[in-house]
Amino acid sequence: MTGPAVDVHAHLLLPEVDALVAGQPGLAHAKALDARRNGPQALSVSGPMVAARIPLLTDPAARLAAMDTQGVDVQLVSPSPSHYHYWADELTARQIWAAAHTATAAHCATAPDRLRGLGLVPLQHPHLAVEALDHALAAGLLGVELSSHAPGVELSDPALEPFWARAAETGAVLFLHPFGCTLDERLDRWYLSNTVGQPTENAVALSHLIFSGVLDRHPALKILAAHGGGYLPTHIGRSDHAWRARPDARGCAHAPSSYLRRLYFDSLVHDPCVLRELVRAAGADRVLLGSDFPFDMGTEDPLAALAAADLPPADHAAVRGANAAALLGL
Template identity: 80%
Template sequence: MTRPVGRVVDVHAHVLFPEVDALVAGHPGLAAARALDARRNGPEALAVNGPMVGSRIPKLTDVGVRLAAMDAQGVDVQLVSPSPSHYHYWTDELTARRLWESANQATADHCAKAPDRLRGLGLVPLQHPGQCAAALDHALSLGLLGVEISSHAPGRELSDPAYEPFWARAAETGAVLFLHPFGCTLDERLDRWYLSNTVGQPAENAVALSHLVFGGVLDRHPGLKLLAAHGGGYLPTHIGRSDHAWRVRPDARNCAQPPSSYLRRIWFDSLVHDPAVLRHLVAAAGADRVLLGSDFPFDMGSEDPLGALRDADLPPAVLDAVAGGNAAALLGLG
């Protein structure tokens, strides 16, 4: 198969830091958080998750192993973000600060071992909105390109006014915000057959993006560089329903333009597991708004992201853009 023109960039890849999780070991809130996670996922999923993650520890932690896997995939550059299991949005302010400081530094150190091939994102504590701008600045000061965030924090949606200083600072600095859900508030309804992930993740993406759109966040901060994992979940494929509500219901018209127009102001990764859905995403968001993503190295990702991209039978120029050109522009890779 013909290799895409230019560098191939995977914007959805993770790194794991045992030293970060060590910061919460023995914390009184950890047991409750794990119990909630177990309730939401169910025992069958937890029985699979442990061995699955364990078998991937070398790819998640060892730069040499990571680079070899990238070579096998034909990937030149990865945008590396901490495993969402590091969010720990239940922690108090002091512990949260220790977590994001540690995760940001560890990510920067990991990427520094292969600076021509790895770029990184840090973390912010969404449960403490007052810390988010400082955490973002800390990540940027270490050479990271932005931060990874989940779809919500306990008791707060992304449309919460408390996040306004964070959005403003992100827009001002040009930081990349990688929206990657972790967990789903549908709880026990999804506790079998791994529905917590297969249904929960795209649902969380759609809810979070809808809060940013309908809540007017993208109107107030048009410069935000927002990158949504998992192709934005269900929202791009069902955006017509959002547009219809915006047209016919006054309570749904809290954003200045039809919701579909905002898809062209958001970036999306290509991890949708279906060639037809990927073609629809490109059509809905624009060929310049979709970037290659693999969810490296987890089992719900793609071991052959370029192959998945080729299966969509996109025009050559679009394939080249999604494979790396769009990411180079968004991330400033030159």
């Protein structure tokens, strides 16, 4: 197999950011909301799970050894979504992104041929988003990670227009990775907060980007959606029908399904049939290998998960690494 295998969905824990926010009232409120949304059983499992993976999340040597075992040549490393801290005021937000960018760049600098990084952007303060993006790029990162929404801010918010414009201008990679689902207590058992909540948030966020015309106004955007884009790519026919049948669904210039080929998606869908459908719907050149390293809702063997989809050889090679190499400029 020629070319590097590139995993675009891998995470990093940042003790520097944790130290910055420790003891702040906003953090306590956010943790209480997280506990309410996930439920006590999920928290009792997640705590030990994360603790057991601290070396993989913080130690570059442990990360590289695990990549060698997986057969992954390059990772695109993004901060754990627990570091978004969208409750933070402007001063704290600036401190968070500065610390996150410095620490992520340092982590990746230990193996610059194998690790590339993303930063953070404060969606709760849209007027600071361009500043945060520019800071990430200046630190040597390839772009930023963002959630599906922030309190009071959807991705269709006009206040984010300068951010989308700057991202398109610079060619920055925007990794859309939800954290928390606003369905709240309806999903507080059986880990529904993640298994149902995350793909729901992906679908809602992408629909805001499509229907609001963000992708019409900024066609050069490089948006990479985690979790295969959630429910949207495999249920896009319903969006197309609404766009054709209802004038109030005509916010975008073209049928919603056409925008799937302007987006990028990771391969983390946990089902070879769904992965094949994602490739069909979005195009083989728009799907990239993703593992959610090293969390338990990811896959420990992303290359085996890709092989199980039994894609044509050219499509397999594209998803394995060729698409990511082109997107990331490897």
